[in-house]
Structures are given as C-alpha cells and as structure tokens.
Amino acid sequence: MEEEQHRQDSEAPLLAASKPDGAASSSPPRNRFPFFCAVLASMTSVLMGYNVAVMSGAQIFMAEDLGVSDTQIELLSGAINIYSLVGALLAGWTSDRLGRRLTIVLTNGFFLVGPLIMTLAGGYTALMAGRFISGIGVGYALVIAPIYAAEIAPASSRGLLSSLPEIFINTGVMLSYVSNFAFSALPAHLAWRLMFAAGVVPTVFLAAGVLTMPESPRWLAMKGRLDEAKAVLDRTSDTLADAEQRLLEIEEVVDAGSNGGGSTWNEVATKAGVSRVLATVLALQFFQQASGIDSVVLYGPRVLAMAGVTSNTLLLGLNVLFGVAKAGSILIAMALADRVGRRPLLLVSTGGMTASLLVLGSVFAAFAGAKDDAAVAAVAVAAVVAFVCTFSVGFGPMAWVYSSEILPLRLRGQGAGLGTAMNRVMSGIVTMTFISLYGAITMAGAFYLYAAVAAASFVFIYTCLPETRGRNLEDMEQLFRTK
Template sequence: MENDSIENPTKVNKYAAACAIVASMISIIFGYDTGVMSGAMIFVKKEFHINDHKTEVLAGILNLCALIGSLCAGRTSDIIGRRNTIVIASVIFLLGSVIMGYGPNYPVLLFGRCVAGVGVGFALMIAPVYSAEISSPKSRGFLTSLPEIGISTGILLGYLSNYIFSRLPLHLGWRIMLGIAAIPSLLLAVGILKMPETPRWLVMKGRLGEAKKILYKVSNTPEEAEIRFRDIKEAMGIDVNCDEDVVQIHESKQSHGVWKELLLRPTPALRWILIAGVGIHFFEHATGIEAVILYSHKIFAKAGVHDTRKQILATVGVGLTKFTAIVISTFLVDKVGRRKLLLFSVIGMICTLAGLGTFLTLAEHSGGKLIWALVLSIITTYAYVGFFNVGLAPVTWVYSAEIYPLRYRALGNGIGVAANRLMNATVSMTFLTMSNAITIGGTFFLFCAVSVVALLFVIFFCPETKGRSLEEMESIFTRRKHVEDTIK
C-alpha cells in the first residue's frame, strides 16, 4: 500500500505531468477528428450530394473502425510498450488525415475516416493506461483525466476550425478542416520518443533497473519511489528485496493467456472488475453524448436555428461547455472521488435529457415559432454536455485504466474501449434514422431512460477507488460480498 505519510503526498510530480500531457496530445488529435466532422459533414454533403444514411456512415465509421484499433492495441502495448504504441497511433492518424484531406470522392473520404478510426482505437486505449501507470495514487485521477481534457480541447478546436474555414470555397474548406490534423500527428510521433516507458511495463518485462530509474523521476521523493517500486514487484510476484537490474519473468506473470483468464475463467473479483470496466464504457456513449457532439447543428436546426453559420457558432458553445466542465472535473476527481462524481453527473444527465426531449418536442411542433422553447433547448443541450463532462466522461477513462491488475490492464482496457467505440458508432450511425422514426425529442427521451439504467449500474457496480494504489484494486473488488454475489 502506498504510504500517505510521504512528504507532499498530493503534489503532482512535474516530470510525470509532462509525460501525461505529451501522451494526451494523441487525445487532442482524436477529439479534433471527432469535432471537426460535425461541421465538415455539412459541406461534404453539399459537394458529394449524399443522403442521411451515407452521412451517418461517414460520421460513425471512425468509431466502428476504432474497434479494430482498441482490440489490437492491448496486445500490441504489452509486446512493444506503451510509448511505442502511442507512436503507432500517431502514424495511423497521420495517414488517415492525409487521405481525408485529399478526399476526391466519398469512398476515398470514407476510407480515410476508417484509417483514422483505427488510430482512435489505439489512442483511446493507450493514453489513459500510460498516464495511469506513470502517476502516483494521489495524482492519478488528475493525470489520467488529461486525455479527456485533450479530447475536449480537440473537439473545441474542431468546432472552431469549422467556423473559421466555413467561408472558404466549398471544395477547399472541409478538406483543410480534415487534413490539418496531420501536422500534430507528425509532431507527436517524434515528441513521444523523448518520453520514458512506463515503469510497470518495464517491470512486467523484467527490466527492473530501468523501471527504478523512471520511478525516481516520476515520484516526489526517493521514499515514494521505493514504495511504488516494491508494490509493483510484489504485484508481479518478484521478491521485494530483489536488487538485480534484469530478471526473468515467468510467462504466467506476463500477458500470455490473459484472454482465457479474463473472459473464460475469471476470479469473482476479476469478473466484477470486468463488468465495471466494460459497463462504464458502455454507458458513457449509450446515454447519447455523441448525438450532441456530431449532430448539434441538426439539434439546433430542429430547435429553430436555420442559418448554417449560426448553427456552427452555437456548436462552438457545446465545445466550450465540454472543455470547461472537463477542466473542473480534473481538479475534483482526486478530491471528491470517482463514485460521487459519477452519481452527480448521471443524475444531472437524467434531468437535462428529460428537459431537452420536452423542449425539442415543443419547438419542433411549433415549427420554431416558440422562441422560449428554442432558448431552453439550447440551454438544456449545454447543461447536458456540462453534466456529462464533469463526471461520466473523465471518470470512465480514469476508472477503467486503474481498476485492472497489471497483467490484465491493457487487454481489459482494450475491451472496454471496444465497447465504448461500439456504442459510439451505434449512436453516430443511427441518430438521424431514430430521429426520423420517433422524432428528435423521442430520441432524447430514450437516452434519458438509458441514463436511469446507468445510474443503477453506478450504484451497484462501481466502488470508490480514490487514493488507492493500482496494486490494491483487486482487493477493493473483493469486498461488499452481496454485490459480488449478484454478478456470479
């Protein structure tokens, strides 16, 4: 267990913070690719004359292809390391951005979006894992939230890019919007090579000497570094008094056979961890946030905002709200705790989704003549985004990156990200169809109902993990016997 009596236990190590910030740049690129499509698809639709179904496919294919990336990233990061996996993600983003920026027709654009999607899968799996493994328990929530701040920053930049480049000629504007992401992708691929590998991965490979040196850099005191080093060695079944630089790690302690152990023969505690980790990822997007992020211009049009540039400008407000809420949550997650933030967030989402469904229904039936319904639709949209991003958005990534034992962390987080992307793709590729079938207001009532189920899930399956070391997580999920029994 990490010692709370260590000097300045809550101080964030500057080197660890720098590492987490650089790793989070991959999330900025992903966020940009997500946000920029919201406005770019307006102009793509005009140039290529595509229908709503093709628009949904273009929007959602990124997340569908991310399934491939997230499932490959876990095993890849166990083999080549967390840092090198970020390099791979950056290169894939670079290729996808270049192809999308070229985009002479719809099929090529779709292919570029799919390539970028594979990079998304890699990025979403590896950035939180890297940040969690480089940080101490007292700052882990803050540092592991940085990738989510990166996503929000990227989405906001994507919205601003939509607004700035919307005045350019039709054939040029959206191509610049999509292609410009290649520049930061290249910079990150080079920059991440200056950062260290995570000490936990190095220990998993038996490279104790390297791991110890890095722990001294990312810890506030030598005492803290020694305690963290001891805990990691103990978790890997290495003698805590071992002072060799390189040791042989038995295959059973590495990542061999983890698929079978995690999915087919999990212990009760590991089963609970898997349900919590995958479930929280499922509900993050099953509650409808991607509908707002990708189709906010459609929502505002239904509410009564008909000018394209005004729709895009109102969408910038979504990005600002998301960014502000994420920044606030970053400072709360280690103080308030994961569970309390989740409960507050989901309860707020239930209320705002109910309001949004009501006001959009009234606005749509009035043909946009009820100004108060239009205003309240916009306000509740922003409020929903705020509640989502103050809790469920950042905590999902912090929680899933920290709860798995080291041996299962990359794979478990990869499975969670796959569930996350699957739900994201489902919402992205069905929102317009659902809105036409049950009205846009009815769609948000559906998301409200899912949020109620999400609240019950948090209450029964998500114990508090604030301030606990990564090596303690399995013991947390062996408590509350009555909850464990419900998932056998």
C-alpha cells in the same frame, strides 16, 4: 548513497517550488515530472477528438460539394467509431509488446495518414478509406493514453493525470468546431478539405515529442527490466520512499502473474475479483456512450436546426460554444477527482445528464412545430449545454480514469482494449442510427430514450462501484473481490 543524495538535492528546488508556503512538512510536495509526461502522452487525444468531431460541420459542405446523402453522412460519421474497434483491439497487443511509448507514436501515424486521405478524397469511397485509417487511430488513442497516464502517475495525482486524455479529447472536439466555423466562409469544395487538413500538421511534432518521454515503469517491470523501471519510478514518484514502495508492489503483481499458471483470460473466468473488474469496465463504457453524447457531438447543428435555429453560421457558432463548455467542464473534474473521489463525480454527472436530456426531450415534445420561436431555441441550447457540461464533469473523464485504474496490470492492455471496443461499438451504433432513430420515434423520443439510459447508469454506479481514490493500482483487485 552519494548518488541518491545528489538526486534529492537536484530535485529539491523543483519540489520546493510545488509546495505551498506554510505547508506541513509531513505532507510531501507533488512531483511535477509525471504531469508533463502525462500531458505529452495525452496530447494525441487532441487529434482523436478533432478527427471524430470535425464531421459535425464538414458534413454540411461535403453534402453540397460531393452530393453525399443523409445515409452516407450517417455512415461517415459513425463508421469511424466502428473502425476504431480494430485499433482498440490491436492497441492492447501492441502496447504489451512494443511498449506504451512506441504505441503512442504509432497512433500519431494513423492520424497523419487518415486525414490526409480525407483531404485529397474525390468521392465517397476515398472518404470512407480515410475514415477507416483515422478510426484505427481513434481506437489506439482511447486505449493507450489513459493506460500510460495511469501507470506513470503516483497515487496522489492519478485521478488528475488520468483525466488528461479526456480533457484533450474535448479540446480536440472544440478545435474541430472552431475549424468548422473558421473555414465555413470558403467555397464548399475548399471548406471541408481544409477542416480535415488542419489535423494533419501536428502529428509529426507530437510523435517526436513522445520519444522524449520515459517508458511506463509497469511495462518495464513486466519485461523484467527492473533497473529501468526503478529509474523511472524515482523520477515520477513524490518521494524516494514512495518509489521504493511502488516498485515492490509492481514486482509482487508481476511475480504473481508469472507464477500463477495459465493465461490471464483463465483468471477472468476463475477469479471473482478479476471477472468483476472486467464486467465493470465493459458496463461503464457501454453506459457512457449509450446515453447519447456522440449524437450531440456529431449532430449538434442538426438538433438545433430542428429546434428552430436556421442560420448555418449561428449553428456552427453554437457548436463552438458547446465545445468550449464541454472542454471547460473537464477542468472541474480534473480539479475534484483526487479531492472528492470518482464515485461522487459519476453520480452527480449521470444525475445531471438524466435531467438535461429529459428537458431537451420535453422541448421537442411540447414545441415540435415552433420553428421560429426564439425562446424554444434558447431552452434547447441551454439543455444541450447542460447535457455536455454534466457529461464532462464526471462520466466523460471518470469512466476512463476508473477503467484504467481498476484493471490488473497483467490484464490492463487487453482489458482496456476490450473496454474501448465496447465504447466504440456503442458510439458507432448511436451515431450511425441517430437520424434514422429520430425519424422513427421523433426527436423527443430519441432524447427520452437517452435519458432512460443515463438514469440506468446512475443506478449502476450507485449500487456497483466502490471508491478508488487514493488507492494504489495494485490494490484494486482485492477491493473488487471484497466489496
């Protein structure tokens, strides 16, 4: 009792500081410690976003320096997403065996080696080898950061904390665009190498910082380390009563999994709630990427060049604008996720994506030959900004939040790996076929196709997804069984 009272007294100033003046005593203040843990874990996603998107500007200078073709650019841009399948499928296994924390450290290792190889590459083969190692890191980052954030967070702030990986991915994308712009004035043989090298330095510091975080309490409970799990829950819950309740719910789920007989994958085949959860995760990840977001992320300068923007400096500057708009929109999603819920954000997002893609497609359909028309270029820029903003205000972060929180504990690592694999397959298909696609059906046809996928995702979300805001992770399977 004295130890518990001491803990309450020591945390009182922190909790009091987070409580607004005049707040009702019945509303407990939120604990800030899980926020700091989730931020540190999610910062690996900055490296993921940087390594994926840096090709957007680097490809211009690589083509000039090494003479790589459009086909090779397509492969280098999109292959990282296909290679990430390796990381995505291994991450679930690794996180279940080594723990969430060490898996994040391993992820940083891939982001150290891959970009370093790219920086020193002398030809296409070495470039592809570097993209392969970076791709494994991308798969790991996409799986482990949302899992850790969801498992460390109390229900009251899970939407906010689970959105952090997406905001950091977009921060990485934005920084890669800034890097593209900053190094664009250098000679071609230096410019693209420095763009990749800039992503190497932070990895060591991030890996060291991650080792200061606590391990996921749910992983500790799965390993039978209940005392350690309880200690982490005491530090990451809003109140001691909340910590006790979370521990009881986790223990029930762990006991149910260990006494259920058979494998987790047998449950997928035999339990309606579990199989429906996994199908929902796969569908969400399919729609998120099939709607074409990575075509804009990786080929934004090419799209705008075809809309009439002719200056390389202006193209890279506009790319920075897209990155700022995309990252800034995530802040709206973070602020609203635990207030209005996941489902409204997803519906507004997919509706806005559909509208902006239709406008962008119509610009190319109606003004395909207007190469020097500033008004046409301005409308195209506005449509692209609207697309990246509406994507990031809902579908971008909420697909990961929703997926990480509805998967049962015993399936979370491997299920998240499968969902990420689906996401990366579709991203790879989109990015490795975009140049060929618009060459076959025109730029207008490509964006009309993406608009149709976005509209289908709206219908799927409206008809199939229940709201999860405020629910404990251990309640999700029942929610999907009864809906």
